[in-house]
Amino acid sequence: MKTRRPPADQRLLPSDSSPATFWVTNPDNVVRDNVAAGSDGHGFWLAFPEHPTGLFAATFPTENQAIWPRRTPLGEFSGNVAHSNGGDGLHVDSGPRPDGQTETSHHHARANPADTGSASVTTEFGRFAGYKNRHRAVWLRGTGHRLTGAVLADNAVGATFASHESFLQDSLLVGETANKGAPTQYETDRGRVGRDGRSLPRPWDSSFPIRGYEFYDGRVGAERTSFVNFQPYVTPSGQARQQSALGYNLTNHFSIHPRNFATALRFVNANRVHLPDLVVGYDGDASSVFLDTDGSVTGTAGRTVASNNPFLLGASCAPKAEWNAHVCDGDYATLSVGTGDGEPAAIKPLRLTRADGRIQTLMGSQSDSTRAHSSVLTNSRYGVEYNGATPQRARFVLSRGRDRWVQLNVSRAEGFRVTRYGCNVGDPAKYCYGAAASLAALASATKSSYWYDNRGDADPATGTLHLKLVSNGTDYEELKAEPPPAP
Known part of the structure; x- marks a missing residue:
C-alpha cells in the first residue's frame, strides 16, 4: 500500500498535504510490529491534539474537554519499521487543531493527564527501524521520551529531538549501507547521486550534510549508541558532501541547552562531529555546544564541543578542523x-x-x-x-x-x-x-x-x-x- 499526497482539491483535511501511512491521534493505543513504506509524507505520524477533534468533539463537548492526548501515556510503540518515505519515518509532533490545521505539539505524558502537576511518565519508542527516509528517520517533540534499540540507516538525518530530557539509547545508526538504492535516470544523468552511484535521500540537494543524531533544544542526548559509515566525500557532480555521526539541527534560531550530551558512544568509519558555520541571525547555531560526559567523543571526559564561533571559545579550546568545531575545557x-x-x-x-x-x-x-x-x-x-x-x-x-x-x-x-x-x-x-x-x-x-x-x-x-x-x-x-x- 502506498500513501499518496492527494491533489489540493481532493484533501479532506489540511494535514493531507503531508499524508502518513499510520496517523495516530490517541497515544493510548498499541502500535506494534508494523511496516510503513513508500509514503509521500511520513511513515508513522503520532499527531496528538490538545483535545480530540472531529465528530466526538462535536457530539460530546463536555467529555472532550476532559481528554488530554498530549499528556496521555503511550500505550505501546515497538518493533515498527519505516522506510522509503518522503518525510519522516516516525514523526511525533504537529498535532491537529479543531479547524483541521496542524500546530507544534509537545507530548509530555503524566500519570494523570488532567493534572499537569502529576508525575511524569517516560515514553518509550522501542526497537524502531528506519531506513532510506528522505528527511529524518525519527523526529520527536516532547518531554521524557526514549528512543531505545533503534536501527536507523541511509536517512538524511537519523534522529532529531526537539525535546526536553529525551534520549537516544542502545541503538545503531548507519550513514551509508551496502544498499545503494535505485536512483532515477534523471538523478544519475545530472550527477545527483552519491559515491558509487548510490541514491541520495535528498537528490535535489546533493550537498546536504548527512547526520546520525542531531542535538536540538534540550536537554537531550545520545547514550550507548554506535555510529557507522559517516564519512564526508565529493559527489560525482563535484559537491562536497559532509557526513557526521553527531551534529546540530541546521539554521536554528532557538535556544540550545548547553548541557546536551553524548555518553558511551562508539564510532566505526565515522567522522564524529560536524557543526554548521556561524550565520548571524541563527542564534541557536551561534550557541551550539554539547558535553562529552565520558570522553567517548573527544577522548577526555567532561570536555565540551563548541561551534566555530569565537565568542564561545576560551583559552583552553583547541580547533578540530574536520569537525568545524573546537574542543574546550570551559563550562557553559x-x-x-x-x-x-x-x-x-x-x-x-x-x-x-x-x-x-x-x-x-x-x-x-x-x-x-x-x-x-x-x-x-x-x-x-x-x-x-x-x-x-x-x-x-x-x-x-x-x-x-x-x-x-x-x-x-x-x-x-x-x-x-x-x-x-x-x-x-x-x-x-x-x-x-x-x-x-x-x-x-x-x-x-x-x-x-x-x-x-x-x-x-x-x-x-x-x-x-x-x-x-x-x-x-x-x-x-x-x-x-x-x-x-x-x-
Missing part, C-alpha cells in the same frame, strides 16, 4: 536578555561583548521575540547592548548554570530599581538585599547583586548598571531592572 550556561516593554525591536539586534572584545550578535528566535538567548562561558563578564536605548523594563536570566555566575554591564538611565523575583535588591529591609557599594564589591559578591555607576551625575541619562547573577544551588537566576512602583 545560557544567558537570556529581554525586554518587558513588549517591543521586539529592542533585541534586533542584541549584542553581547566579552571582556576581550569578542561579540555575539543575536536576533531572538522569532520576529516577535522579546528575548534573546546565548550560550556563554560561566564565571565571566559581558557587556550588553540593546538596539537603541536600554528598555525601561529589562530582564536578565542565567539558566542551566548551577553554582555559576556571570557579571553584566549595560547602559542605563537613572530612575529604576533592580528586583530578584519581585524583591527589591536595593532595599536593606528586604530579604533579597544585596546592592553593592562599589564595582570591586560587586565582583566579590557571592549572591546576586548590582552596582550603578552614575558617572558622577554629569548626565543622569547616561550611566552603567553592573549586574551579577549568581546561581546558588539552582539552575535559574533572574534579575530585572525596571521603574519603581508609583507612589
Whole structure:
C-alpha cells in the first residue's frame, strides 16, 4: 500500500498535504510490529491534539474537554519499521487543531493527564527501524521520551529531538549501507547521486550534510549508541558532501541547552562531529555546544564541543578542523536578555561583548521575540547592548548554570530599581538585599547583586548598571531592572 499526497482539491483535511501511512491521534493505543513504506509524507505520524477533534468533539463537548492526548501515556510503540518515505519515518509532533490545521505539539505524558502537576511518565519508542527516509528517520517533540534499540540507516538525518530530557539509547545508526538504492535516470544523468552511484535521500540537494543524531533544544542526548559509515566525500557532480555521526539541527534560531550530551558512544568509519558555520541571525547555531560526559567523543571526559564561533571559545579550546568545531575545557550556561516593554525591536539586534572584545550578535528566535538567548562561558563578564536605548523594563536570566555566575554591564538611565523575583535588591529591609557599594564589591559578591555607576551625575541619562547573577544551588537566576512602583 502506498500513501499518496492527494491533489489540493481532493484533501479532506489540511494535514493531507503531508499524508502518513499510520496517523495516530490517541497515544493510548498499541502500535506494534508494523511496516510503513513508500509514503509521500511520513511513515508513522503520532499527531496528538490538545483535545480530540472531529465528530466526538462535536457530539460530546463536555467529555472532550476532559481528554488530554498530549499528556496521555503511550500505550505501546515497538518493533515498527519505516522506510522509503518522503518525510519522516516516525514523526511525533504537529498535532491537529479543531479547524483541521496542524500546530507544534509537545507530548509530555503524566500519570494523570488532567493534572499537569502529576508525575511524569517516560515514553518509550522501542526497537524502531528506519531506513532510506528522505528527511529524518525519527523526529520527536516532547518531554521524557526514549528512543531505545533503534536501527536507523541511509536517512538524511537519523534522529532529531526537539525535546526536553529525551534520549537516544542502545541503538545503531548507519550513514551509508551496502544498499545503494535505485536512483532515477534523471538523478544519475545530472550527477545527483552519491559515491558509487548510490541514491541520495535528498537528490535535489546533493550537498546536504548527512547526520546520525542531531542535538536540538534540550536537554537531550545520545547514550550507548554506535555510529557507522559517516564519512564526508565529493559527489560525482563535484559537491562536497559532509557526513557526521553527531551534529546540530541546521539554521536554528532557538535556544540550545548547553548541557546536551553524548555518553558511551562508539564510532566505526565515522567522522564524529560536524557543526554548521556561524550565520548571524541563527542564534541557536551561534550557541551550539554539547558535553562529552565520558570522553567517548573527544577522548577526555567532561570536555565540551563548541561551534566555530569565537565568542564561545576560551583559552583552553583547541580547533578540530574536520569537525568545524573546537574542543574546550570551559563550562557553559545560557544567558537570556529581554525586554518587558513588549517591543521586539529592542533585541534586533542584541549584542553581547566579552571582556576581550569578542561579540555575539543575536536576533531572538522569532520576529516577535522579546528575548534573546546565548550560550556563554560561566564565571565571566559581558557587556550588553540593546538596539537603541536600554528598555525601561529589562530582564536578565542565567539558566542551566548551577553554582555559576556571570557579571553584566549595560547602559542605563537613572530612575529604576533592580528586583530578584519581585524583591527589591536595593532595599536593606528586604530579604533579597544585596546592592553593592562599589564595582570591586560587586565582583566579590557571592549572591546576586548590582552596582550603578552614575558617572558622577554629569548626565543622569547616561550611566552603567553592573549586574551579577549568581546561581546558588539552582539552575535559574533572574534579575530585572525596571521603574519603581508609583507612589
